[in-house]
Amino acid sequence: MELEKNKLDSNKARDLNDSRTVIERGRRIKIAAEIGLVASSKGRQWSRALHRRLLRKKGRDYSNKNGCNNYQMMNNVGKEDHEEGGDEVVEIERRVRVLQSLVPGGEAMEMESLFEETADYIEALEGQVSAMRALATFLDGLEKKWIM
């Protein structure tokens, strides 16, 4: 009996620690974090784009995830700095493109609005990180019993 129970426990433990479940749990938590991000700054373009992305993830079956995005992507990517010549522009534009890929909804933004959105996005992310860190510390404390 005990052996069986132990085996069961160890099975459960193995499942809990199984990398897949951990990763899955982590993903779900990350989605929750992104929802938090969206909720905290609703008025911004990036938050709207992130919201759309989340909804798409949820309703993947019946929403058209391809339809709306494509023309958005074609839209403003070309509108960059024409004035300077040669290498510098290419360098900068490359980085701008990378930034566009990082910030949600960035492909549809011009340089100016991209920077604005980036600043807001950075602030939101920092807030998110510190909130999560505080939460993690608290949970850790709960578990290790320094708090309770």
Add this chain to the structure above:
Amino acid sequence: MQPCSREMQAMALQELQIAAHDDFFDQMLSSLPPSWPDLGNPKSPWDLAGKPQDDPAGEYPPYDESSLLASRLRQHQISGGGGSGGSPAEKSMGLHLAQHQQMMLAAGMGRSSPVGAGDGGLIPMPLSLGNGGSSDSRLLLDRSRDEVDAAFKPPNSTGSEGIYNGFSSGSAQRMAQAANQQHFQGSPVPSQSFGAAPPSSGNTTTQAAAAPPRQRVRARRGQATDPHSIAERLRRERIAERMKALQELVPNANKTDKASMLDEIIDYVKFLQLQVKVLSMSRLGGAAAVAPLVADVSSEAGRGGGGGSGGSDSLAVTEHQVAKLMEEDMGSAMQYLQGKGLCLMPISLASAISSATARTTSSLIPSSLNHINSNNNNGGVGAGINGGDGPSSPSMSVLTVQSAMGAGSDTMKDAASVSKP
């Protein structure tokens, strides 16, 4: 900046409905935030170069929506006649004052709420006596210049006669252009600028002569009058502003070069996103899940802390493993790291974090931190993520692993940092 201008907008809204000219003006002045440029400046270093051009209305298309809105508003006002007392004058003043500074906001507002009926028309335009203030104010010329005179205290009517050119509907556009040609920092109060205009004889154009013919806007030295280049210049200025704001947000932002600044920004955003991901995985994912990992690693770390070289062997193993993975595919490397509860970040941030948390945690910061700097890569190395800076989280240790990837990719910042929660 934005909330400020919104306040101003609300104020503008109220002010516009006030009939008394003087009161309006005083209120407007008093409501300006103190940080705005010196309004009491009687002397405008810049003279009436802002004459609108004498070309037919259609020649210069409004170069952005705000000026389009402005021209529409002007037409509306002019067609609407005298309106109520000084309100057209006030409105036009507010309108032009707003144009220069808050282009973006104006454009946005213009898009969202077009000219309303009657007196409400100006509302979308945020009030600002910023950059273009003086020039704009001078260009506020209105057919109803009597009202303007009445509105502003020192009406130097004779001298400033020439300032008040009548405007056709297209003038708003020209004014916008002219206004934007004069990138003007100080913004003397409109009344005072009118007063200042007559004394400013020498410089350019619009002499006080009665009804002078409209002359071409005299450009400032080294700047073109071409509307496209003006637009470009404005745009570049705006971008520079935003870059400055970003610089304040991002740590280590002392780079002067635009490209390297962008690099820093990109790295920082990636870092933050990664932090969110790792935090969600390693900590909140359930401490129980991580416990066995921790057990192993903390024993390693213990050894690492005790005897530098002994511990670093196991770390080196991890290091090499990660490096190998990184060579093939970044994604798999990241997953490997995440499986171990580790993360990747640029070294500058790592040192910042570790120094910040060194006080709070009783962490064993192993000597492996030293061999970070030994391998010289593109300057990027890793740091540890603090899983929790709580009251001396006992299981905290910072371990830095450096990737051996030198030549691979130019953007790789090459260090995995490991923090064991």
